[in-house]
């Protein structure tokens with residue numbers, strides 16, 4: 264076995280054991296749609312045995328950071344389809360990572376500013392978790 268040897272996981276065959284970790288890039292548009300840059304970025308890395316995408320929210324209430332992509336609208340789905348098609352065409356394997364960042368961030372990022380459970384929000388506020396995440400003060 265070597266770093267460059269192939270492996271099969273279930274019905275997925277990877278050509279080497281170099282896996283790309285999920286990395287949030289914050290390059291999606293305001294509607295959470297990943298653009299051409301994302302397609303270029305992931306396709307450039309198709310020689311990895313496996314790419315794991317940046318975390319992508321499953322709902323508008325699950326957003327945790329500005330300019331992160333989602334997978335809940337038709338536009339987002341179509342954009343991701345272009346990305347995965349491009350990676351596949353370059354011989355890559357790509358797994359999609361989903362996220363829901365929870366009630367603390369839903370208060371800030373969801374369009375309805377949905378009220379969250381107080382214990383989580385208050386604890387996060389005490390710890391200053393919103394700092395340096397592009398949201399400013401709560």
Ligand SMILES: Cc1cc2nc3c(=O)[nH]c(=O)nc-3n(C[C@H](O)[C@H](O)[C@H](O)COP(=O)(O)O)c2cc1C
Pocket residue numbers: 284285286287288316317318360
């Ligand atoms: C800028 C940045 C963005 C990241 N984004 C994600 C992400 O979207 N999803 C995730 O599961 N992990 C994310 N991570 C965690 C990385 O996957 C993790 O750092 C990587 O697996 C290496 O592990 P280590 O930091 O413990 O060495 C991110 C890390 C960094 C530094």
